[in-house]
Amino acid sequence: MFKGLDYYDIDKDLNPQSRLVRDTVRDFVEREFIPKVREHYRAGSFPTELIPLMAELGLFGANLTGYELPGLDETSYGLMMQELERGDSGLRSFVSVQGALVMYPIHRFGSEAQKKRWLPPLAHGKAIGCFGLTEPDFGSDPGGMITKAVADGDGYVVSGVKMWITNGSLADVAVVWAKLDGVVRGFLVERGTPGFSANEVTGKMSLRASITSELVLTDARVPKENLLPDAVGLKAALACLNQARYGIAWGAIGAAMACFEEALNYTLERKTFGRAVAGYQLTQEKLVDMATRITTGQLLALQLARLKEEGRLRPAQVSMAKRNNVAMALEVARTTRAMLGANGISDEYQSMRHMCNLESVSTYEGTHDIHTLIIGKDLTGIDALDR
Amino acid sequence: MKLLVCVKQVPDLESRFKPDPSGQWYSETDLAFRINEYDDYAVEQAVRLREQLGDAAELTVLSVGPDRVVEVLKKALAMGCDRAVHVQDPAPHLKDPWQIASIIAAYARSQQYDLIFTGFQSQDRGSAQIGPTIAELLGYACTTTLVGFSFADGVVTATRELEGGLKGVVKMKLPALVTCQLGLNVPRYPTLPNIMKAKKKELETVPVANLLQEETRIATESFYAPEKKGGGMVLEGDVTELVNRVYAILKEKTPALRQ
Ligand SMILES: Cc1cc2nc3c(=O)[nH]c(=O)nc-3n(C[C@H](O)[C@H](O)[C@H](O)COP(=O)(O)OP(=O)(O)OC[C@H]3O[C@@H](n4cnc5c(N)ncnc54)[C@H](O)[C@@H]3O)c2cc1C
Numbered sequence: 001m002f003k004g005l006d007y008y009d010i011d012k013d014l015n016p017q018s019r020l021v022r023d024t025v026r027d028f029v030e031r032e033f034i035p036k037v038r039e040h041y042r043a044g045s046f047p048t049e050l051i052p053l054m055a056e057l058g059l060f061g062a063n064l065t066g067y068e069l070p071g072l073d074e075t076s077y078g079l080m081m082q083e084l085e086r087g088d089s090g091l092r093s094f095v096s097v098q099g100a101l102v103m104y105p106i107h108r109f110g111s112e113a114q115k116k117r118w119l120p121p122l123a124h125g126k127a128i129g130c131f132g133l134t135e136p137d138f139g140s141d142p143g144g145m146i147t148k149a150v151a152d153g154d155g156y157v158v159s160g161v162k163m164w165i166t167n168g169s170l171a172d173v174a175v176v177w178a179k180l181d182g183v184v185r186g187f188l189v190e191r192g193t194p195g196f197s198a199n200e201v202t203g204k205m206s207l208r209a210s211i212t213s214e215l216v217l218t219d220a221r222v223p224k225e226n227l228l229p230d231a232v233g234l235k236a237a238l239a240c241l242n243q244a245r246y247g248i249a250w251g252a253i254g255a256a257m258a259c260f261e262e263a264l265n266y267t268l269e270r271k272t273f274g275r276a277v278a279g280y281q282l283t284q285e286k287l288v289d290m291a292t293r294i295t296t297g298q299l300l301a302l303q304l305a306r307l308k309e310e311g312r313l314r315p316a317q318v319s320m321a322k323r324n325n326v327a328m329a330l331e332v333a334r335t336t337r338a339m340l341g342a343n344g345i346s347d348e349y350q351s352m353r354h355m356c357n358l359e360s361v362s363t364y365e366g367t368h369d370i371h372t373l374i375i376g377k378d379l380t381g382i383d384a385l386d387r
Numbered sequence: 388m389k390l391l392v393c394v395k396q397v398p399d400l401e402s403r404f405k406p407d408p409s410g411q412w413y414s415e416t417d418l419a420f421r422i423n424e425y426d427d428y429a430v431e432q433a434v435r436l437r438e439q440l441g442d443a444a445e446l447t448v449l450s451v452g453p454d455r456v457v458e459v460l461k462k463a464l465a466m467g468c469d470r471a472v473h474v475q476d477p478a479p480h481l482k483d484p485w486q487i488a489s490i491i492a493a494y495a496r497s498q499q500y501d502l503i504f505t506g507f508q509s510q511d512r513g514s515a516q517i518g519p520t521i522a523e524l525l526g527y528a529c530t531t532t533l534v535g536f537s538f539a540d541g542v543v544t545a546t547r548e549l550e551g552g553l554k555g556v557v558k559m560k561l562p563a564l565v566t567c568q569l570g571l572n573v574p575r576y577p578t579l580p581n582i583m584k585a586k587k588k589e590l591e592t593v594p595v596a597n598l599l600q601e602e603t604r605i606a607t608e609s610f611y612a613p614e615k616k617g618g619g620m621v622l623e624g625d626v627t628e629l630v631n632r633v634y635a636i637l638k639e640k641t642p643a644l645r646q
Contacts, residue, residue: 001399003419016458020465020582023421023458028576058579070579080579 002026002086004257007295010302014075021076025083028057033087038347040209044202046094047209048170055125059084059095061103067119069103075305078250082301085251086258089357090210092251097166098122100243102129105175105186108239109231114188118173130171132162132189132215133237139164140370141385143234147178147217149187155223156180158187161216164364168198168213175228176217177237186231187222195220207360242315245365246308249321250301252329252361253294255354259329259336260290262351266340277339286339290332297325316378323371330358390446392433392504393491393521394426394463396456397511404612411607412480413511422459425506428567431574432536433504434467439538445469449494451487451595453477464585465577471588476595483605484512488520493598495525500562502543507532507566518566528563534570 011019036047054060058070062080065071072080085092103122106114121127138144147160158178168174174189174196189196201212230236264287267278277283304321307313333355337344345352362368377383398404398418407414422430430448437446448463450456451474460471474490476482482490495503503522508515515531522529534554535546543563547555548570577585620636622629638644 001401001419001421003399003402016461017582017586019458020461020577021579023462024576024579024582056578057576058581062579068580070583072579072583076579 002030002258002261004086005260005291005294007291008299010298014079018073018076018079021072022079022083024057025059025080026086028053029083029087029091033091037088037091037209037353041088041090041347041353042208044204044208046090046167046170046211051125051128054095055123058123059099060123060125061099061107061119064099064103064107064119067107067115067123069119069123073305074246074308075302078247078301078305081247081250082254082257084254086254088209088353089251089255089361090207092247092254093166093207093210093361096244096247096251097131098129100247101131101240102173102175104243105131105228105231105236105240106188109186109228109236111225111229113225114228118188122173127172128167128170130165130167130174130213130215131240132165132168132174132176133241134162134164136161136163140367142177142237143184145177145179145184147176149178149180149185149222151180152221155221156187156227158189158217158220158222161214163214164201165198165213165215166364167211168215169200170211171198174198174215175240176215178217180227183232184234184237186228186236188226188228189215189217189220189222190226193220193222206356208356238315241365242318245318245322246304246313248361248365249297249304249318249325252322252325252358253297253301255358255361256290256294256297256325256329256332259333259351259354260287260294262349263287263290263332263336263339266343266349270341283339286335290335293328293332297321297328300324314378316375319366319371319374319378322365323368323375326358326362327368330355330362333358388440388444388502389498389500390433390437390444390502390504391495391498391500392426392429392446392448392463392468393506393517394430394448394450394459395423395506395509396420396450396452396459397423397509400510406610406612411610413610420455420458422462423506423509423511425508425510425567425569426459427506427574428569428571429504429506430463430466430468431572432533432565432567434575435572436502436536436538437467437469447472447498447500449474449491451476451490452479457590460590461582461585462577464588464590465581466575467581469588471590473590473592474595474598475592479595480512482599483603484514484516485520485604486599486601488517489524489601490595490598491517492521492524493600494593495521502538502561503527503564505564505566507568515566518564522564525562525564528559528561529565530557530559530563531566532568533565534568536565536567536571 040047062070062072063077106118133142149156149158172191176187176189195218197216198213267283270277300321336351337355373384402418404413437444446468447470448468449472505518530545532548533545534548537544543559545557
């Protein structure tokens, strides 16, 4: 059974409930997901057959309250994300999108009718959602989006293209961000809406066990009641991203711990020049750096959880954790890949899969450099992104 | 109907074990703890019976151990037990199975349970004594190593695993105790909503001193890893010579060629 890394004895400070959440998700990943991940990664598919069990476990929207949602504390929620991404970033992405990018905006910005209609089926995995913000020409700068909504009779006509949308082709409902009279608004666009289609992105060399799609809206008619009433302005979309980034900050630790365990076990077993590879100083330095950086990431995530729990969390603090922990995990994955020699490039081992995945994780939800500029602005008061 | 299930928390068996400084048990440093596998089957079976009986039944889960065992109690509560009892004992490994069984029996006697579930053995100590000893102390009917269970009209029907793949079926009247084996069922996951709901369930704590009346009857003398077996032998040379040497080794070291 996967044990993770707990160099600073953090485990004992977690409450039993958080440990139980972590161990439950760990068992689920170990028993149900790990045996399948290679086949799905090769095929470029997501294990949709696991959705009912994930729903039964309560993984979707787990930190939301009401509507029979679990209402997990933020540490437990973070540990859940950690364990999912220890399996694969694609698995964590699926849960992040469903919970933080689809259920959260409905929960926070939706009407009572929208919540009643969508939250239960989304929680039960009977409906899948996706989040369409990025466009072919606007990623880091979503405020420049071209997608547009025009009021028309008892609804809206939405047109535009969204790109790189996780779960796009699986989704029953898409949270689509579009400008209505120049203001960014969120719309619930349902599968089957005339003029709305999703095309799967192929040829990905990263996050292969996850579905990524293009959403095309050509005069798609969205009924009035599908506008999220309280999602006004880009800040509403960014609030969702903030939730998802919180989960990523934890998730990255899971991927890093999976790689570290692989690096440690492998170098203890593998002998070169008559000695275990782990016995060489160069190797030990790598292992020590990994363990130190993982431990640092854990402490960052834990304090982030406390801030979030107490409502003191600022977006730039989430940026710092996302930026640091994903870069940390990517570095750990790359180093592990190298330490495994030729075996490191094989999918018999996990580090190359994590390494490739983490390239996406480093890019989506605000690239590493964009988060640098967000924190930079926070520190200096000067907005490097100001036009 | 009152039901009890007894659970133990054990280290992950894939861990690297080291003797502790006393030399009587393993060191807990760096170990990850979880529910004893067979107790997981016991909880699942008890919860299924609880669901079958509905509100006519109450299911209690009990564990003896230090504070960390609260986690397995919470797990059992999240799986569907109604209430939990934590018998607080910072060092249960220093008690022998007789004492542990006596402690549980002392608690159970006061509660008049109709049916008690335990795992058939623990994964770490593996004495397989706790269940049958509790039954004996309480004067309950007892059957062990269940791979099948049903309950109707006040009678337990249990399928037991026997040596060599044989099965046996026994019937018992209540009060009774059963011990559970691999193959009985597939334990459910404690779901996140149920983990949260379990926070509100009662968790009674009882200091072990209130229940302990027995002296230890067996003491662990030492705890050690077996000596490493020597590495394999590699013989080289031509075939005739090799055959002679292998023959000599087999004759000297094994009974294979002795008459
Ligand atoms: C697998 C995957 C899944 C995704 N899922 C979703 C999803 O579900 N929903 C969604 O809406 N989006 C999703 N995305 C899109 C993702 O959020 C964007 O790719 C990301 O925001 C970056 O945008 P871009 O690709 O247009 O890059 P660009 O914005 O074009 O950036 C290109 C490069 O320029 C750098 N850069 C940009 N601006 C600056 C600057 N001012 N200063 C310095 N450097 C700069 C960036 O850091 C980057 O390295 C996903 C992406 C991937 C890869």
